[in-house]
Structures are given as structure tokens and as C-alpha cells.
Amino acid sequence: MEILRIEDLSFTYPETQDKALDGISFTVDKGQFIVICGSSGCGKTTLLRLIKKELAPHGEMSGKIYIDNRPQEELDDRTLAADIGFVMQNPENQIVTDKVWHELAFGLENLGEQTSVIRRRVGEMASYFGIQDWFRKATDQLSGGQKQLLNLASVMVMQPRLLILDEPTGQLDPIAAADFIATLQKLNRELGVTIIIAEHRLEEVFPIADKVIVMDKAVISACAEPREIAGILEDISHGHPMLAGLPSAVRIFAMTGGKGKCPLTVREGRDHIESNFKPVSESKEEEISQTVGKTVGAELKNVWFRYGRDEPDILRGLSLKAYKGELLCILGGNGTGKTTALNVISGLKKAYRGKILIGGRKISDYKGNSLYRGMLALLPQDPQTVFVRDSVRADMEELLADAAKGERERLVAQTAKKLGISHLLDKHPYDLSGGEQQKCALAKILLSQPQILLIDEPTKGLDAASKAELRELLRNMKQEGRTIIMVTHDVEFAAECADRCGLFFDGEIISEDSAKKFFALNNFYTTAANRIARGVYPDAVTCADVAEYCKKSKGENV
Amino acid sequence: MKAFDEIDPVAAAVYFVSVMLVGMFISAPMIQLFSLLGAAAFCLIGGRGEIKSDLGFYIPMFIMIALINPLFSHNGVTPLFFLNGNPVTLEAVIYGIVLAVMMTGILLWCRNFTKVMTSDKLLYIMGRAVPALSLTVSMALRFVPMFKRQMKKVSAAQKGMGLYSSKSYTDRIRGALRVFAAMVSWSLENAMETSCAMKARGYGLKGRTNFAIFRFTLRDCIFTVTTLLLLAAVIGGYALGYIDFYYYPRISAADINAGSAAVYVSFAVMAFLPFMIEVKEALKWKYFVSKI
Numbered sequence: 075m076e077i078l079r080i081e082d083l084s085f086t087y088p089e090t091q092d093k094a095l096d097g098i099s100f101t102v103d104k105g106q107f108i109v110i111c112g113s114s115g116c117g118k119t120t121l122l123r124l125i126k127k128e129l130a131p132h133g134e135m136s137g138k139i140y141i142d143n144r145p146q147e148e149l150d151d152r153t154l155a156a157d158i159g160f161v162m163q164n165p166e167n168q169i170v171t172d173k174v175w176h177e178l179a180f181g182l183e184n185l186g187e188q189t190s191v192i193r194r195r196v197g198e199m200a201s202y203f204g205i206q207d208w209f210r211k212a213t214d215q216l217s218g219g220q221k222q223l224l225n226l227a228s229v230m231v232m233q234p235r236l237l238i239l240d241e242p243t244g245q246l247d248p249i250a251a252a253d254f255i256a257t258l259q260k261l262n263r264e265l266g267v268t269i270i271i272a273e274h275r276l277e278e279v280f281p282i283a284d285k286v287i288v289m290d291k292a293v294i295s296a297c298a299e300p301r302e303i304a305g306i307l308e309d310i311s312h313g314h315p316m317l318a319g320l321p322s323a324v325r326i327f328a329m330t331g332g333k334g335k336c337p338l339t340v341r342e343g344r345d346h347i348e349s350n351f352k353p354v355s356e357s358k359e360e361e362i363s364q365t366v367g368k369t370v371g372a373e374l375k376n377v378w379f380r381y382g383r384d385e386p387d388i389l390r391g392l393s394l395k396a397y398k399g400e401l402l403c404i405l406g407g408n409g410t411g412k413t414t415a416l417n418v419i420s421g422l423k424k425a426y427r428g429k430i431l432i433g434g435r436k437i438s439d440y441k442g443n444s445l446y447r448g449m450l451a452l453l454p455q456d457p458q459t460v461f462v463r464d465s466v467r468a469d470m471e472e473l474l475a476d477a478a479k480g481e482r483e484r485l486v487a488q489t490a491k492k493l494g495i496s497h498l499l500d501k502h503p504y505d506l507s508g509g510e511q512q513k514c515a516l517a518k519i520l521l522s523q524p525q526i527l528l529i530d531e532p533t534k535g536l537d538a539a540s541k542a543e544l545r546e547l548l549r550n551m552k553q554e555g556r557t558i559i560m561v562t563h564d565v566e567f568a569a570e571c572a573d574r575c576g577l578f579f580d581g582e583i584i585s586e587d588s589a590k591k592f593f594a595l596n597n598f599y600t601t602a603a604n605r606i607a608r609g610v611y612p613d614a615v616t617c618a619d620v621a622e623y624c625k626k627s628k629g630e631n632v
Numbered sequence: 633m634k635a636f637d638e639i640d641p642v643a644a645a646v647y648f649v650s651v652m653l654v655g656m657f658i659s660a661p662m663i664q665l666f667s668l669l670g671a672a673a674f675c676l677i678g679g680r681g682e683i684k685s686d687l688g689f690y691i692p693m694f695i696m697i698a699l700i701n702p703l704f705s706h707n708g709v710t711p712l713f714f715l716n717g718n719p720v721t722l723e724a725v726i727y728g729i730v731l732a733v734m735m736t737g738i739l740l741w742c743r744n745f746t747k748v749m750t751s752d753k754l755l756y757i758m759g760r761a762v763p764a765l766s767l768t769v770s771m772a773l774r775f776v777p778m779f780k781r782q783m784k785k786v787s788a789a790q791k792g793m794g795l796y797s798s799k800s801y802t803d804r805i806r807g808a809l810r811v812f813a814a815m816v817s818w819s820l821e822n823a824m825e826t827s828c829a830m831k832a833r834g835y836g837l838k839g840r841t842n843f844a845i846f847r848f849t850l851r852d853c854i855f856t857v858t859t860l861l862l863l864a865a866v867i868g869g870y871a872l873g874y875i876d877f878y879y880y881p882r883i884s885a886a887d888i889n890a891g892s893a894a895v896y897v898s899f900a901v902m903a904f905l906p907f908m909i910e911v912k913e914a915l916k917w918k919y920f921v922s923k924i
Contacts, residue, residue, distance in 0.1 A: 128831040155834030167825035170833075172773035173752065179843040180830075186839035193843070210845075214777040229833065420792050446794020459782070459789035462814035472795065472810075504821050519793055528792075 076143070077236055077268050078102040078125065083137035085120055094120045096292040098137070102270065102285075104235075107262045109279050109300075110272045111319060112289035113539045114507045118272040121289070122238050125270070126160045127151075141236070156185060159234035163241040163535065165221035169213045174205065177213055177224055181232040195231050203227040203257070219250025223257065230261065237261070239271040244508070244535035247408045247563050252278055274537045277321045277602060281338040288316050301336040304328040319538030322566075322602035322617050329621035343606035347620070351627045353610050368397040370434070371526050371557025372419060372450075377428030379418050388414045389425065390581030396526070401548060401558040403568040403589070405599065406578030412561040413455065415578065416528045419559065420452040421445050433525060451524035455531045457515035461503035466495070466514045469503060473521040485521060493517045493547060509540025516547065527551065529560040533567045545571045569593050569601045569615045590615055634678050635913035636906045640852035641753035642760065647855070648745045650863040651902055655737050658870055660877040662896050664733045670903025671740035677910045678747065690739070694732045701728030707880045727879040744906070756844050763842045771826075775819075782818060786811050855905075862902040869895030 078101065085095040095117045102108055110118050123129040125139060127146055139146040141158070162168055171177050178199060182192045200206050205227060208216065216224065222242060229237065239258070243251035255278040261267045262282075273279050280286070286303050288296040295316075296306040304324045307314040317328055323343030327336050332350075337343040373396070379389040388411040396402040406412050417423040419430065421437055430437040433449055440449070454460065463469040467486060474482045490496045495513050498506060506514060512532055519527070533541055548558060548571055561578075562568055568575055568589065575592040576583035577599060585592065593600040594613040607614045611623040636644070655667040675686075701724055703715070708723030751773075759766025787807075791797045796807020830836075869875055874891035878884040 126832060129828055152834070152837055155832075155837060160832040162825065162829065164825060166778065167822050168829035169774065170826060170830055171767070171770040173770070173845075175845050176770060176843070180835075181833035183841050183843050184834035184837055186837065186841050187843075188841065189843055189847075192841075193847075196843075212777075213774060225829075232833065417788075422788055422792055442799055443794040443797045446792070446797075451794070452789075452792030454785065454789045454792065456785060456789075458818070459786045460793070462786065462790065462810040464817070473793065502817075504817065522794060 075104045076101045077104045077141065079140040081138045083124065083139065085124060085133055085135045087131065087133045093292050098294055100287060100294065100297055102268060104268055105262070105266045106268055106284045107282055108270045108285050108287060109276070109283040110270065110287045110289060111274070111276060111316065113315065113537045114509060116289040117292045118289055119240055122240050122270065122272060126158050126238055127154050129160060152185065156232045157235050159229035159232065159237045161225050161229055161239045161242050163244045165218050165225060165245055168225045169221060172212055172214070174209055174211050174213055174224060178228045178231055181228060185232065199227050199231045219246050219253060222246060222254055226257065234267065236268045236270070239269070241272055241274060241535065243273065243275055249408060251275060255279055274319060274535070276319060280321045280324065290316065300338055304336055315539055318542065323606055325617045326603065326606060326620050329617060330624045340602055340605050344609060347607050347610055351610055351624050354623055354626045354630055368399065370395050371398045372396045372559065373431040374419065375429040377418060377425045377430060379414060379423060379425045387581055389418060392582045394576065394583055396557045396559050398557050399552055399555045400573040401552055401560060401571060403572035403575045404559065404561045404578050404583065405565065405568055405575060410578055411581055412578050413530055416452060416530050416559070416561055420450060420528050422452070446522060448523045448525065450526040450528070451519045451522055452528040453515055453519050453530060453532065455534065457511040458504065460515040460518055464502055465500050466503055467499040470518050470521055473518060489517050489520055508535040509537065509543070512536065512540070512544065513547070524556065526557045526559070529558065531562055532560065533562060533564045541567055565599065565601050635909050636678065637748055639855060640846055640848045641749065641756050642848065643852040643856045644748055645757055647859045647905070648741065650859050652738060652741050654863070654866055654899060655734065655741060658875070659730060659734065660875045661730050663875065663899055664730050664737060666896070666900045666903045668733045668737035668740070670907065671737050671744060673904060673907040674744050675740055677907055678744070690736055694736050697732035697735055698728045701731055709881045723879050723881070723883055726883060756846055759842055759844065766842065779815065779819065783811065783815050786814055859902065859905070862898045865898040866895055866902065
């Protein structure tokens with residue numbers, strides 16, 4: 075039984091030439107779990123919003139959307155509102171009211187349900203989602219993961235049959251994201267809710283999807299079961315850009331030219347590697363210590379910090395050294411104090427004990443804002459907070475207020491070119507996509523010529539292509555001799571671009587190694603690729619590493 | 633949770649308004665005494681706040697009001713002594729004391745009111761009266777902390793780039809303006825998304841209802857009816873002149889008869905109603921616990 079059928083759907087935004095959607099057709103059966111993926115700007119959001127009539131963007135539309143075999147425009151508003159649920163990316167902005175219970179009731183109030191009905195359904199939902207413990211709390215006191223769960227619950231309370239989610243885990247940390255996906259799976263399996271989800275982070279959703287739709291610039295380039303997707307993309311073009319965003323098991327399978335049943339999970343991936351490839355004779359390369367002979371950019375010695383006199387210590391004797399021309403990556407769980415550590419290094423917060431040396435000088439020796447003049451800059455977690463003007467250009471010029479006009483224009487143009495954002499300069503910062511915002515924020519910060527760059531969680535909500543671009547930018551900055559300290563949850567990203575990694579736990583860095591060694595020695599806190607290949611190639615950390623080893627092993631065994 | 637906190641907000645509001653109405657407008661000494669004692673008993677048993685530090689406020693205030701009246705009001709026919717050639721009269725002293733009792737009593741009632749009627753209860757009452765307003769207020773309460781947090785983040789982000797943080801005032805003011813302007817566009821952007829989320833959940837459909845987490849039970853009903861009956865008795869008795877009392881020029885003799893006794897008892901019950909509810913619940917618990 076089909077619940078949704080889309081026929082030849084095209085859409086053009088007003089005052090643009092290019093179609094945002096071009097001839098999209100597909101059907102969704104009742105109870106299916108559909109994953110839509112594609113790089114940002116490929117039209118995913120437009121498509122999802124067109125299905126939810128209330129959110130349909132303005133523009134020229136052709137084609138038909140059938141819900142339960144009836145054209146969308148024939149259905150009345152009340153049914154549409156209740157039957158199709160929609161969850162967006164930002165957990166914060168979707169919450170309407172101040173109390174959790176009121177938020178849960180909001181949709182039912184709109185439908186005009188009686189108090190007794192609302193009470194019952196809200197209670198039911200709160201119990202199902204495990205919300206009862208914070209049922210009477212203010213929505214503002216919730217964590218990001220709880221907020222998104224509340225958004226889901228307050229949509230589910232209206233008992234939708236089709237649930238649409240637009241990158242719902244983009245702003246969550248990996249643990250909250252995994253929880254969220256698990257809840258979706260439970261809804262799908264236990265209640266038979268049909269789910270259409272657009273995602274960048276595919277590691278968790280891929281294995282549970284019934285069908286994956288890959289979109290590429292306004293058209294559907296693949297629509298098949300998850301196990302077939304890699305093959306189809308590989309057929310379209312070798313090294314299709316979307317391949318980089320697929321789960322590690324699928325990527326390794328594709329990279330090694332695998333035939334047969336494509337593995338989806340770490341377990342299947344491991345079986346695939348272990349049954350098809352032999353260990354290679356290791357060429358024992360003595361690892362040259364990367365830190366010898368390098369100058370230290372920033373150093374922390376036994377730093378302690380807490381927010382208030384009676385508050386618990388957040389940093390408990392944190393020590394670290396970051397060298398010039400390297401990227402030090404600090405990994406760790408949520409709320410362990412990684413962001414606080416960056417704030418302390420950047421001088422926004424003052425440590426009450428310990429020594430912080432920036433460029434060989436004590437941080438307290440930098441008077442006024444001389445620390446931020448050519449020395450250090452912090453890129454915060456939310457790139458939006460970097461912008462205060464109404465165009466990227468104006469924002470960048472803000473940092474060059476002292477320079478002459480000609481010089482200013484030259485510097486802005488130069489930096490913009492280097493980061494590949496010249497075409498974005500005259501746009502409003504809020505109109506940019508997440509990846510573009512991140513790049514523009516980086517550009518703004520680079521204008522102060524910092525020797526030390528502190529970056530907080532740069533990959534939040536970015537697609538694979540934007541991540542690759544960011545990686546490239548970071549590499550260039552390293553080559554210019556800057557020191558980069560990055561805080562992140564994103565293990566895969568860290569493995570691909572860090573020189574050294576440290577695990578932040580309980581207020582200090584408890585293990586620190588070169589990136590390869592760090593992940594190879596960790597058992598749990600490591601990349602999916604490493605977990606897949608661990609048994610055969612213990613020091614393969616990224617998908618590319620694994621593929622390399624696999625090729626070598628083939629060469630040896632022939 | 634205290635027993636009286638569990639009472640429906642509307643019922644509680646009706647009670648507080650009734651008892652304060654009587655306490656403020658009927659100045660008969662017995663009424664004032666019961667009002668003060670009832671409020672104090674409620675304060676004590678509710679364990680609401682630090683009674684010790686409160687005494688430090690209420691006792692001096694009581695004394696001050698009691699002293700000020702005879703010093704400035706020279707009405708009355710029974711002079712006790714003369715101060716700077718002005719008579720200090722017995723009537724003025726007694727009226728001063730009653731006034732102090734009244735003020736203290738009302739303040740204590742107000743205190744109880746703010747402790748019991750938390751913001752969500754007040755919001756609920758307002759919502760019953762004007763439904764559209766309640767959603768607006770709820771959204772505002774949601775928005776304010778979010779706005780504050782974002783503003784802090786933006787300021788910190790600017791500081792982390794070394795912007796607007798030099799010593800010069802013009803730079804700082806310019807920075808504050810910039811951040812505020814950014815916050816305005818952020819708010820608009822934010823509101824757009826929120827309104828999408830609202831539409832997606834059917835906001836704007838006809839026949840919206842208002843859900844409240846509070847429910848008006850039989851117990852609340854009985855409580856309200858009792859309150860109103862007692863209020864009617866007190867006001868009726870007052871209107872019929874059973875408890876007429878004059879302080880000036882000469883203190884009228886307290887005239888105890890069946891009518892006035894009924895009024896006093898009614899008000900005493902009314903003033904001690906919360907106290908009795910609390911005691912009853914406390915005893916009930918004790919009984920339960922001893923049975924377990």
C-alpha cells in the first residue's frame with residue numbers, strides 16, 4: 075500500500091533560472107523507512123517541504139503529489155496537519171512554548187481537541203518517549219538532544235502516519251544523534267509510522283533504511299535499497315562525490331571494488347574484510363616523532379578552571395602543547411569541558427591556577443586586545459554568531475577597520491579567493507548554508523592574521539563535500555605555519571585531518587598521540603573504518619587507509 | 633509538595649482575593665486579628681521561607697505603624713498625655729495598633745499569594761480569561777532566555793576575534809550596537825522558523841482549544857463554594873451592621889451577639905482554611921505512615 079506518490083515534480087524558486095527540483099518521481103509504501111541524501115543545496119529541503127503543504131515554499135511548481143492516492147490539494151488542512159509530521163534541523167527554533175507539557179499539547183490544541191483527550195495523548199507520548207522526568211520543566215533548560223526529542227514527541231502526539239525529518243541530527247552530538255535515530259527506528263518498527271528522513275550522517279540510518287534516495291542537483295540519481303546504492307553510484311561515475319558521505323563499511327566495499335552483498339554495518343564490514351583480505355607483511359616504519367624540533371605555539375601547564383567559587387572544577391590540571399604548523403585535535407564526550415578549554419586558551423575565561431603561554435608569552439602579558447591582533451582567534455561552534463553585519467563583505471571589513479580603503483578591499487578579496495567564497499561576499503550571512511557559513515566565518519577570522527587558531531566543532535551539520543573543503547582549508551593553514559587547536563566530536567574528521575589527537579576526559583587530556591596511533595590504540599573511541607579493519611589491519615584508521623591495505627594484500631597474494 | 637499548592641489556581645485565586653478583600657476593607661478588630669493570625673499560621677505551617685529573618689522585618693514595621701498613627705492623628709476624646717502640646721489619644725493608639733495588624737496581615741497574605749501562585753498558575757488564569765494572550769506570553773517566556781543566551785554567544789564570538797573589546801568607549805558602544813542589530817535579524821530569522829514549526833503543527837486551524845495541566849476537581853469545587861459562602865456570610869453580616877465598629881471619636885463598645893459571633897466565626901474559618909487543609913493533610917500522612 076502506497077502512502078505517498080510523487081509524479082514528475084519540478085519546482086523553480088521565483089527570480090531564478092535553475093530548477094530546484096527537476097522531474098522528481100518516486101513512491102513510498104506504508105511503513106517504509108526512506109533516507110534521502112545528497113550534498114547541501116541539492117533540493118532535499120525543497121522536496122520535503124513541498125510534501126508538507128503548510129511549509130511549501132513559494133515558486134513555480136509542476137507535477138503531482140498524491141497522498142493516499144489522493145492529490146495533495148484535495149485534502150483538507152486539518153487532515154494534512156495531523157497526518158504529516160515535520161521535524162526540522164534546528165532543535166532550538168522549533169520549540170514554541172515555555173513548558174515541556176505545553177509544547178507537547180500545542181499541536182493538539184491547534185486541532186481543537188478536548189482537554190481530556192489531550193491529557194491522555196500527551197501522557198501516552200511522554201511515557202513512550204521517556205519524557206516524564208522532565209515533563210514539567212521549562213523547555214529552555216533542556217539539552218540539545220532532549221529538545222530534538224521533544225520536537226519529535228510533540229509532532230508524534232498528533233499521530234501522523236507520515237513523518238518527515240529534515241536533517242534532524244545535524245545539530246546534535248553523536249550520542250544524542252544515535253539516540254534520536256534509535257527512537258525513529260522504534261517508531262517505525264513498533265508503530266509502523268512511515269518515515270522520510272534527509273540526512274548527512276548516514277552511518278546510523280543507512281542500515282535501517284528500506285530505500286535510499288540519492289539526490290544530485292535537483293534530480294534523483296539513485297533510488298534503491300541501501301545495499302545497491304554504492305554500486306549504482308559507482309556506475310554513474312567512478313568516485314561519485316556522494317560516495318564520500320556513505321557509511322564506512324559501504325565506502326570500503328566500494329573502494330576495494332567489492333562484488334556481491336554490500337556490507338552496511340561495522341559488523342558486516344568486518345566480516346567482509348576478514349573473509350576477503352589477508353594481513354600484509356608490515357613494513358616497519360619507525361615513526362619519527364612529529365614534535366621534535368618544532369616551536370610551540372600554545373602551551374598550557376596544569377590549568378584549573380571553574381565557573382564560580384562553589385561550582386565544580388571544569389578543567390582539572392589541563393596540560394597541553396600545540397606546535398606550529400600542526401593541527402591538534404581534542405576529542406571527548408559531551409559536556410566534558412572541551413569548549414571551556416578553548417575559551418580559557420583564548421582568554422575569554424580566566425584560569426584560576428596554572429600557566430598559559432601563547433606564542434611563548436604569558437597570556438596575562440597581552441594587554442587590551444593585543445592577544446587578538448595577529449596572535450590568536452577563536453572560531454565558535456555556531457558560525458552564525460560570528461556575523462553582525464548584513465553582508466559577508468561588511469562583516470569582513472569590520473575586522474580591518476584600521477586599514478586604508480584600498481588595502482581593505484585587497485585583503486578581503488585575497489582572503490575570499492583563498493577560501494573560495496568570492497561569490498558569497500555580497501550575500502547576507504544568514505542566507506548561506508551551514509558549510510558556506512563556516513567558510514565565511516573562517517575567512518573573517520583569518521583577516522586578523524592569527525598565528526593560533528582555535529576551532530570549536532566545525533563539522534556540525536556539514537555534508538561530506540563541505541567537510542572535504544574544510545579539511546583542505548585547514549591543511550593550507552597548517553602549511554602557512556599556523557597552530558590549530560580543534561575541538562570536535564567527529565572522530566572520522568579528526569582521523570582525516572589531525573596531526574595529533576588527545577582525549578579529553580574529566581577536566582584533562584588523558585591520552586595524547588599522533589592521530590594514527592591514537593585511533594589505532596583506542597578500542598571504542600575510534601573511527602568506524604578502524605573498527606571494521608581492526609582485526610586485519612590494526613593501524614588502518616581512515617577508509618582510504620583500509621582500501622590501501624586491501625590493495626597491498628591483493629598484490630602480495632597474487 | 634504542600635497541600636494548598638495542589639489546589640486549582642482559579643480556586644486558590646478566588647480564596648486569596650476574598651480573604652484580602654475582607655482584610656483590607658473591614659476594620660473591625662476581631663476581623664483584623666483573625667486575618668493576621670490566619671496569614672501567620674499559613675506562613676508557619678507551609679514552611680514558607682525563613683521565619684526568623686522575616687520577624688526582623690515584620691516586627692519593626694508593626695511597631696512603626698503602631699507608633700506613627702497616634703503621633704500624627706490627634707482625633708479621639710481620651711488624651712493619655714501631651715507631646716509638644718499635642719494630645720496623644722487612646723483611640724489613636726488603638727487604631728494605630730489595628731492598622732499595624734491590618735498592614736502586617738495583608739503583607740503576609742500577599743506573601744502567601746506569591747508563594748502559592750507561581751508564574752505558570754497566573755499564566756493559566758490569564759489564559760482562561762484571554763486564550764490568545766496566554767500563548768503569546770508563553771512564547772515570550774520561551775523567547776527571552778533564548779535571546780539572552782544567543783546575545784552572550786555573539787558577544788563572546790566578537791571578543792574572541794578581538795572586535796569591539798578595546799578600551800575606547802566609542803568602540804564598545806559601536807560593538808554593542810552591532811551585536812544588537814545582529815540580534816534583531818537573528819530574532820526575525822528565528823521567528824520565521826518558529827512560525828514554520830507552528831504551521832506544521834496545525835496552528836491557524838479553526839477551533840483552537842487551550843490545554844492546561846491543572847484540573848478543577850470536586851475538591852477544588854467544594855473549596856471554592858465554601859470560600860464563597862463564608863465570604864457571603866461575612867459581607868452580609870457587615871452590611872447588616874452586626875460588626876460595626878468605630879474608633880473615633882470614642883471607641884464603640886464591642887457588641888457581641890449571635891449575629892456578630894456568626895460573622896466572626898465565619899471569617900475565622902475562612903482565614904484558617906489553608907491552615908486547616910495543611911494540618912489535615914499532614915495528619916493524614918502521619919496516620920498513613922504509622923499504619924505502614
